[in-house]
Amino acid sequence: MTGAHFSLILLPTLACNADCEYCFENKSPQRLTLEQLTVLIEKVMDFLEEQHIGRLSLYWQGGEVMTLPPEWFEQADIIIRRSAEARKKEVVNYLQSNMIGYSGTWNRVIAEMFGNSVGSSMDFPNLHRRLTVGGPEEYEALWARNVREAREAGIRVSVIAIPNEKTLEIGAERFYSHFVDQLGISDFQINTPFPGGSANRVKDGYPLEAERLGRFLLDLATVWMERGFDKGVQLGPFDRLMKYFVHGCKDLLCIWQDNCVNGFVCVDPQGHVSPCDCWAASYPEFRYGNIFGSDSLYDILRLSDARQRLRERPELLIQREDCIDCSYLGICHGGCPVRAYTVTGDLNRKDPYCSVYKTLFEGMERIGACRT
Numbered sequence: 001m002t003g004a005h006f007s008l009i010l011l012p013t014l015a016c017n018a019d020c021e022y023c024f025e026n027k028s029p030q031r032l033t034l035e036q037l038t039v040l041i042e043k044v045m046d047f048l049e050e051q052h053i054g055r056l057s058l059y060w061q062g063g064e065v066m067t068l069p070p071e072w073f074e075q076a077d078i079i080i081r082r083s084a085e086a087r088k089k090e091v092v093n094y095l096q097s098n099m100i101g102y103s104g105t106w107n108r109v110i111a112e113m114f115g116n117s118v119g120s121s122m123d124f125p126n127l128h129r130r131l132t133v134g135g136p137e138e139y140e141a142l143w144a145r146n147v148r149e150a151r152e153a154g155i156r157v158s159v160i161a162i163p164n165e166k167t168l169e170i171g172a173e174r175f176y177s178h179f180v181d182q183l184g185i186s187d188f189q190i191n192t193p194f195p196g197g198s199a200n201r202v203k204d205g206y207p208l209e210a211e212r213l214g215r216f217l218l219d220l221a222t223v224w225m226e227r228g229f230d231k232g233v234q235l236g237p238f239d240r241l242m243k244y245f246v247h248g249c250k251d252l253l254c255i256w257q258d259n260c261v262n263g264f265v266c267v268d269p270q271g272h273v274s275p276c277d278c279w280a281a282s283y284p285e286f287r288y289g290n291i292f293g294s295d296s297l298y299d300i301l302r303l304s305d306a307r308q309r310l311r312e313r314p315e316l317l318i319q320r321e322d323c324i325d326c327s328y329l330g331i332c333h334g335g336c337p338v339r340a341y342t343v344t345g346d347l348n349r350k351d352p353y354c355s356v357y358k359t360l361f362e363g364m365e366r367i368g369a370c371r372t
Contacts, residue, residue, distance in 0.1 A: 006048060007057045009266040009277050012037070012076075014063040017100050018139065021128040022162070022203060024196025024342075025281040027063065030269040034072065038079050040267060040291055045087045047297040055090045060114075061277050066101035070109045077113045095119065099157075100131065100139070102146040107153050117156040120147065124178045125166045128202055144183070151184070158187040158234075165205065168212045172219035180233060189236030190220070192353050194339040197282040207343060207352045214359035221360070225367060238364060244331065245368030255336035255351065261310040265301070267291055273300050275310060278338040286310075309347060313337055316348040323350060328361045 012032040014025065032040075048056060058080070065073075077093075084091045095114040098121060110118055122143055123129060126136045129143075147157050159179065167175060179185045192213070195203035221238045228235060229242075236253065243249040254260045254276070266274045271292035274280040280287075288304035291297060301307055317334040318324045326332070334340075335351020343352040351357065 004051070004053045005055045005057065006051070006053045007059065007264045008044060009059045009061055009264060009280075010040075011061055011063060011266065011268045011277060011280060012065060012072075013067055013269055014281055015067045016062060016064040016098075017067055017132060018064065018098055019130045019132045021130065021200060022193055022195075022206075024194070024278055025063065026197060027281075028269075031068065032269045034075050034079065036269075036271070036292065037076055038083075040271065041080055041083050043291055043295075043297050045083050045089060048089055049087060050296075050298050053089075055092070056084070057092050057094065059094045059096065061096045064098055064101065065095065066097050066099075066106065070106050073109045073113060077109070096121075098129075099143055099146045099150065102150055104149070104153065107150075107155070110150075110155055116154060117158070118150065119158045119160065121160045121162070123162050123164060123167070124175055125164075125170065127164050127166060128162075147183070156187070157185065159185050159189070161188060161190050162193045163190060163208065163213065163216065164193070165208070168208070168216050172216055172223050176220060176223045176227065176235075180228060186228075186232060187234040190217070192339070192356070194336075194342050194352075196278055196338060196342045207339075210353065210355045210359075213353075214356045217356065217360050218363040221363060221367065237360075241361070241364040242368055242371070245365050246371055250331075252331065255339070256332050256357075258333050259311060259314055260337070261307060261313075265297075273297070273304075275307070276338070283338075283341070310337060313348055317350055320348055321350045326358070328358060331361060332357055 014028045014030055016027050044056065048054070080091055093113050095110065095117070096119045099118070110116060120143070121129070122140065126140045128136070129139045130136055131139050131142070150157055161179070179188050193206050193208065195206040224233065224235045224238055240252050244252065254264065257263055261275050264276050266276045266280045268274065268280045271290045272280065272284070273288040273291055274286060286306045288307050289300035291300065294300050314333055321334065323329050323334050335354060335357060337347055339351050339353065340349045341347050
């Protein structure tokens with residue numbers, strides 16, 4: 001349908017300036033050249049025209065994107081704008097960075113290409129995000145300084161946080177106060193950790209214990225409702241769940257899509273096409289194909305056995321799990337396939353955080369009912 005939407009997660013590099021202990025990616029020095037980007041974008045535009053899609057959301061991630069120079073992105077922006085204008089397509093760029101390599105030299109690119117907005121990540125307390133030379137404290141100090149400078153330059157910074165055992169110990173009030181009151185962050189999201197990629201001692205502790213995590217999330221939702229909901233603080237996934245339960249707006253996280261494989265495609269620096277960044281660098285068996293080795297992105301998606309397996313997952317889940325009896329199947333759809341795969345080794349199992357999601361859905365439904 002004309003005017004439809006397509007999301008591409010683009011990993012122009014798998015190099016990184018950090019050494020986070022729970023990272024699910026296998027790092028490499030490979031980078032996308034501007035010549036390769038030109039070829040890639042033209043093939044994506046061909047796909048949009050074939051499918052009568054008018055809008056492209058382009059999510060720039062890594063590795064760490066700021067290991068590439070801002071001048072590279074200035075040229076990339078020109079390449080994409082020219083192609084989009086020639087094809088009469090709309091492209092919206094989104095930037096996700098750890099902000100470790102940020103300086104004022106990035107301000108023009110962030111303003112002109114990314115709408116003066118950047119997404120970043122930080123945990124509280126920070127136990128596992130580390131510099132390549134330096135531990136969690138050095139990482140957090142550098143991150144906080146760079147985020148402060150970016151915000152002083154007028155850049156909007158949103159944050160993704162991953163909880164750990166210490167997070168659950170300190171509780172929701174301290175967690176919320178750290179980001180909102182101390183750091184001044186008014187747009188952040190909490191994600192669940194999973195043991196993707198190579199195993200290590202930190203990932204051996206995942207998934208987190210469900211009852212404690214569910215209780216923490218409900219406490220955090222309550223704190224947000226009391227202190228931030230009416231003040232414009234956006235806190236995911238609670239804000240989207242509120243919109244769903246109060247207004248019926250089904251704009252939920254990717255882990256709760258009816259089938260995320262229908263909404264996202266990821267391309268890495270070598271041109272490998274994967275379901276998303278969580279699969280790209282660590283699970284080559286789920287690659288769909290290579291965009292530089294095929295004339296058509298449509299053919300890659302149509303002919304991929306791995307993609308077909310992912311598309312069949314919702315039906316197989318209903319046959320193998322108890323999802324059909326769940327009141328929230330229409331929201332969750334069995335949860336995240338990569339979380340299921342990394343924990344069980346079986347694609348067709350439900351998300352290991354199933355009970356956490358149920359607790360959260362039930363709690364947010366009650367809270368939403370009180371607001372109507």
